[in-house]
Amino acid sequence: xxxxxxxPTLNDIKNAARRIKPFAHRTPVLTSQSINRxxxxxxxxxxxxxxxxxxxxxxxxxxxxxxxxDKIVRKDVATHSSxxxxxxxxxxxxxxxxxxHIVMPENAPAVKIRAVAGYGGKITFCKPNLKAREQTLxxxxxxxxxxxxHPYNDPAVIAGQGTAAxxxxxxxxxLDILLTPVGGGSLLSGTALAVTESRPQIHVIGVxxxxxxxxxRSFRSGKLIPVTNPxxxxxxxxxxxxxxxxxxxxxxxxxIVTVSEAGIIxxxxxxxxxxxxxxxxxxxxxxxxxxxxxxPVERKRIGVILSGGNIDLDHLPWHPAKPKSEEDLNEC
Amino acid sequence: xxxxxxxPTLNDIKNAARRIKPFAHRTPVLTSQSINRxxxxxxxxxxxxxxxxxxxxxxxxxxxxxxxxDKIVRKDVATHSSxxxxxxxxxxxxxxxxxxHIVMPENAPAVKIRAVAGYGGKITFCKPNLKAREQTLxxxxxxxxxxxxHPYNDPAVIAGQGTAAxxxxxxxxxLDILLTPVGGGSLLSGTALAVTESRPQIHVIGVxxxxxxxxxRSFRSGKLIPVTNPxxxxxxxxxxxxxxxxxxxxxxxxxIVTVSEAGIIxxxxxxxxxxxxxxxxxxxxxxxxxxxxxxPVERKRIGVILSGGNIDLDHLPWHPAKPKSEEDLNEC
Numbered sequence: 001x002x003x004x005x006x007x008p009t010l011n012d013i014k015n016a017a018r019r020i021k022p023f024a025h026r027t028p029v030l031t032s033q034s035i036n037r038x039x040x041x042x043x044x045x046x047x048x049x050x051x052x053x054x055x056x057x058x059x060x061x062x063x064x065x066x067x068x069x070d071k072i073v074r075k076d077v078a079t080h081s082s083x084x085x086x087x088x089x090x091x092x093x094x095x096x097x098x099x100x101h102i103v104m105p106e107n108a109p110a111v112k113i114r115a116v117a118g119y120g121g122k123i124t125f126c127k128p129n130l131k132a133r134e135q136t137l138x139x140x141x142x143x144x145x146x147x148x149x150h151p152y153n154d155p156a157v158i159a160g161q162g163t164a165a166x167x168x169x170x171x172x173x174x175l176d177i178l179l180t181p182v183g184g185g186s187l188l189s190g191t192a193l194a195v196t197e198s199r200p201q202i203h204v205i206g207v208x209x210x211x212x213x214x215x216x217r218s219f220r221s222g223k224l225i226p227v228t229n230p231x232x233x234x235x236x237x238x239x240x241x242x243x244x245x246x247x248x249x250x251x252x253x254x255x256i257v258t259v260s261e262a263g264i265i266x267x268x269x270x271x272x273x274x275x276x277x278x279x280x281x282x283x284x285x286x287x288x289x290x291x292x293x294x295x296p297v298e299r300k301r302i303g304v305i306l307s308g309g310n311i312d313l314d315h316l317p318w319h320p321a322k323p324k325s326e327e328d329l330n331e332c
Numbered sequence: 333x334x335x336x337x338x339x340p341t342l343n344d345i346k347n348a349a350r351r352i353k354p355f356a357h358r359t360p361v362l363t364s365q366s367i368n369r370x371x372x373x374x375x376x377x378x379x380x381x382x383x384x385x386x387x388x389x390x391x392x393x394x395x396x397x398x399x400x401x402d403k404i405v406r407k408d409v410a411t412h413s414s415x416x417x418x419x420x421x422x423x424x425x426x427x428x429x430x431x432x433h434i435v436m437p438e439n440a441p442a443v444k445i446r447a448v449a450g451y452g453g454k455i456t457f458c459k460p461n462l463k464a465r466e467q468t469l470x471x472x473x474x475x476x477x478x479x480x481x482h483p484y485n486d487p488a489v490i491a492g493q494g495t496a497a498x499x500x501x502x503x504x505x506x507l508d509i510l511l512t513p514v515g516g517g518s519l520l521s522g523t524a525l526a527v528t529e530s531r532p533q534i535h536v537i538g539v540x541x542x543x544x545x546x547x548x549r550s551f552r553s554g555k556l557i558p559v560t561n562p563x564x565x566x567x568x569x570x571x572x573x574x575x576x577x578x579x580x581x582x583x584x585x586x587x588i589v590t591v592s593e594a595g596i597i598x599x600x601x602x603x604x605x606x607x608x609x610x611x612x613x614x615x616x617x618x619x620x621x622x623x624x625x626x627x628p629v630e631r632k633r634i635g636v637i638l639s640g641g642n643i644d645l646d647h648l649p650w651h652p653a654k655p656k657s658e659e660d661l662n663e664c
Contacts, residue, residue: 028360049608050607050608269645272610272645273645275382276381276382276386276609276610277609277610278604278609313601313604313605313648313650314650316645316648318645318646
């Protein structure tokens with residue numbers, strides 16, 4: 001076990017922004033008059049669904065790869081996430097000239113396997129349980145000399161995720177509220193670090209599914225309360241907060257609210273229909289909080305980080321014959 | 333029957349651009365590295381799926397409403413289209429302070445009825461056949477004094493549609509080829525008028541479904557050959573060329589090619605997955621031509637007008653239980 005790095009600072013996020021600039025997209029900030037009319041507020045959507053690999057995770061992954069110590073010559077990396085972080089890390093490593101080793105359960109959905117392989121990730125399959133994953137990852141790390149890049153509990157990852165909020169603030173709108181989804185907490189903590197020092201008047205609020213409400217319960221109780229096997233359509237948010245993200249969130253985030261599964265699906269469909277852009281369920285979670293009036297939104301200027309757009313088009317939530325999700329549980 | 337107006341000119345399109353500017357979105361031009369890699373060409377997508385009412389049709393509709401003679405005091409308008417033109421005309425009329433009267437078959441899909449009503453169109457239902465539609469429209473015109481705005485065979489509509497290409501050219505890429513889908517031909521003829529005079533080196537090419545290939549057959553034979561009841565998923569392209577659009581296309585368009593239904597679906601899904609934007613089947617038709625190598629694309633710079641993004645999310649073409657389309661035939 002390595003010693004935990006300290007929390008990153010606003011300066012780390014500014015450095016991350018400079019570092020990742022040649023690699024990451026500066027994603028657009030979109031608005032929708034019709035959604036604004038429906039919710040009675042002005043929403044500014046930071047479109048990380050248009051980010052490379054289809055999610056904000058690319059920011060943290062490429063910042064982490066670029067932040068590896070200079071003394072390491074062969075900067076291969078590894079992880080046992082099989083979701084957006086795995087795809088992001090695979091491309092980040094490839095663009096920097098290295099290899100990402102991804103441990104995936106052998107029953108991972110084909111669409112995820114294709115994504116990781118398509119971005120150049122080298123996949124090692126394991127039995128579909130946490131112990132097998134950890135053991136397999138250990139073996140991969142030993143055999144390859146790769147560095148483990150944690151999907152959220154890593155200062156360089158957190159700093160990278162914070163760059164999306166920096167870009168949103170730079171686009172101009174004077175926000176009252178900034179919303180992000182919460183899973184492992186790297187996006188929320190990075191966003192809070194990016195915003196609260198320079199713009200303390202902006203309330204940074206995390207939103208998560210009621211059915212995976214560990215962050216909300218941890219935030220309210222002051223103690224880290226993990227969830228196990230939460231059942232939510234928001235597959236990016238099934239993880240619990242980490243030891244590094246939780247203290248930042250406790251200190252800097254204004255509130256955490258929860259939303260229903262029906263609200264998530266409704267919000268996702270609203271964005272697809274009105275904005276003609278594809279967002280994944282996790283990205284719809286903050287919009288569900290606005291629709292369900294989980295916060296005082298009226299006439300407010302609200303930034304929303306649309307976290308990603310990766311979704312299996314064969315299994316949409318309003319699809320009448322949707323089978324029970326086969327996803328594994330750790331989809332960050 | 334009124335006398336047919338003459339074909340619009342490049343100058344008419346420039347005037348239309350000035351006229352519609354306060355009302356229409358200047359839509360973005362997007363690119364996708366991953367699609368470029370797949371097709372071996374550089375594609376520039378003019379995103380009319382982000383246009384008001386979700387399609388380029390808004391440009392022609394609002395230009396037509398704003399071009400009505402000054403002597404008319406109450407500039408109400410009418411049409412018997414029930415597709416994107418109906419939605420576009422409804423909003424165009426409302427934004428200009430008037431009413432659009434829309435004649436729709438009583439079996440029109442609920443999603444289309446909601447769209448037209450949502451944009452303020454006043455709907456009159458009729459039996460689902462062409463004769464009933466025409467008779468009902470005649471009655472509406474008599475009773476309301478509204479002016480009929482044809483979905484494509486109207487000079488002001490054609491000039492309005494041409495403004496999308498003007499904006500695309502102004503964004504900078506030096507194009508070799510510019511592709512649009514062809515249904516009634518207002519987008520293709522307007523595009524050709526906007527492009528061929530000032531940039532004769534650009535080949536303007538129309539693309540249509542093999543299963544609705546009237547424009548291709550008309551273009552090759554030199555005679556207007558209408559189709560009846562074509563069976564294609566590209567619901568915006570089931571109409572035949574008009575007496576006004578065909579001569580422009582014959583004179584100015586370089587070629588018309590056709591694509592398969594499977595190619596349309598594949599192209600649409602590719603854009604959804606890689607670009608995270610929603611396009612309707614008709615908008616995917618030109619991309620299918622690139623994927624199916626229906627034209628020499630290698631290393632070319634190709635503009636594509638993504639015509640619209642209106643699709644019933646409950647009935648996607650890769651949906652296993654897709655029922656036979658209930659759409660009526662005249663969906664421009």
